[in-house]
Amino acid sequence: MLYTTIQQAAPALRDAMTAARHILVTSHINPDGDAVGSSIGLTRILRAMGCRVTMVLPTELPSLAVVLPDAPEVGVYSQGASLPADVDLVVLVDTGSISRIEPIFSAERAYLAQRPLLVIDHHATNSGEGFLNLVMTEAAATCEILGLLAQAWNQAIDAETATALLMGLVTDTQSFQTSHTSPRTLRVAADLLALGGRLNEVMRSMMYGKPFAHAKALGMAIERMHDEGDIIWTEFTQAMQQGTGADDEAGDEITAYLSRVATAKAYVLFKERRDGTVKISMRSQPGIDVGSVAHSLGGGGHREAAGATLQLGLDEARDLVLSTLRVALA
Ligand code: 5GP
Ligand code: MN
Numbered sequence: 001m002l003y004t005t006i007q008q009a010a011p012a013l014r015d016a017m018t019a020a021r022h023i024l025v026t027s028h029i030n031p032d033g034d035a036v037g038s039s040i041g042l043t044r045i046l047r048a049m050g051c052r053v054t055m056v057l058p059t060e061l062p063s064l065a066v067v068l069p070d071a072p073e074v075g076v077y078s079q080g081a082s083l084p085a086d087v088d089l090v091v092l093v094d095t096g097s098i099s100r101i102e103p104i105f106s107a108e109r110a111y112l113a114q115r116p117l118l119v120i121d122h123h124a125t126n127s128g129e130g131f132l133n134l135v136m137t138e139a140a141a142t143c144e145i146l147g148l149l150a151q152a153w154n155q156a157i158d159a160e161t162a163t164a165l166l167m168g169l170v171t172d173t174q175s176f177q178t179s180h181t182s183p184r185t186l187r188v189a190a191d192l193l194a195l196g197g198r199l200n201e202v203m204r205s206m207m208y209g210k211p212f213a214h215a216k217a218l219g220m221a222i223e224r225m226h227d228e229g230d231i232i233w234t235e236f237t238q239a240m241q242q243g244t245g246a247d248d249e250a251g252d253e254i255t256a257y258l259s260r261v262a263t264a265k266a267y268v269l270f271k272e273r274r275d276g277t278v279k280i281s282m283r284s285q286p287g288i289d290v291g292s293v294a295h296s297l298g299g300g301g302h303r304e305a306a307g308a309t310l311q312l313g314l315d316e317a318r319d320l321v322l323s324t325l326r327v328a329l330a
Contacts, residue, residue, distance in 0.1 A: 010152035020089035028095040033171025038093040038142040041164035094142035096123040125300035143168025147188040159196030217246035233268040259283040278317035
């Protein structure tokens with residue numbers, strides 16, 4: 001069943017979750033603020049409803065998660081570790097497809113196949129793989145959906161839950177700057193702030209909590225920016241990462257900076273991963289769809305923010321992505 005409104009979904013989702021004995025909440029690889037905020041926020045809401053919940057994320061949490069006291073409780077999956085056997089409901093948040101929870105997806109195929117899946121998400125590329133899916137593509141963040149869901153359930157939200165949900169709202173809207181920031185997004189955020197959510201701490205950890213190495217990496221990436229008219233792109237190579245000591249998260253900084261230049265329609269960061277693959281992050285001007293380009297390359301995301309992982313070297317990835325993008329923009 002695929003729901004697209006809170007009103008229709010709220011009773012069915014509550015029935016499924018309160019009937020479960022043990023719920024596993026998870027989200028995508030390289031979890032961002034919305035993945036972490038929605039995992040922790042939903043877990044806290046469900047526990048307040050009396051549910052037993054375990055959180056496991058596929059890979060390490062982003063550094064901004066330090067402002068959430070529950071972050072240390074989130075299990076980070078390690079190969080060979082087993083997931084709780086008595087789980088009888090898997091809830092996937094902020095993720096378009098269960099295949100995006102690698103390495104869990106490959107290692108735990110049988111485990112996942114044996115358990116019902118419930119999905120709460122806002123990605124346009126979500127294919128509705130669960131037996132119950134709430135996919136609201138107009139929502140700015142999965143955390144926006146959860147704020148509305150708690151209201152529909154008449155479930156009180158405490159200050160820590162509000163802070164977790166604010167993290168998703170702030171990160172996915174880049175501090176309420178993106179075009180999908182709606183009156184409803186701001187109303188949900190205002191409600192969460194009124195409930196004691198620590199908005200300013202979330203903002204500070206996102207905007208002003210960067211390591212020095214990120215600034216150095218950003219400088220190098222800006223130096224290498226290419227202006228091709230409709231497309232502006234740059235790269236973040238392994239050599240740059242090793243030379244500066246910047247980690248993967250510096251890529252978010254670079255992507256955000258690229259899209260500040262007004263003259264282009266689309267922006268691409270090519271990030272060389274340690275395993276030799278290339279992760280691309282694309283952004284676009286309002287109304288320009290890079291989500292379908294990412295989808296055609298095996299990735300996904302939103303119209304104006306999307307990505308993919310390519311099993312190609314940096315040069316090949318650049319040729320493929322830029323030529324695909326030029327066709328799409330023409
Ligand atoms: P970012 O560029 O910030 O990593 O991701 C932007 C958006 O694209 C996010 O919504 C993210 O979930 C999605 N995205 C990024 N990389 C991938 C990918 O490899 N596969 C899919 N399906 N979506 C991705
Ligand atoms: Mn999201």
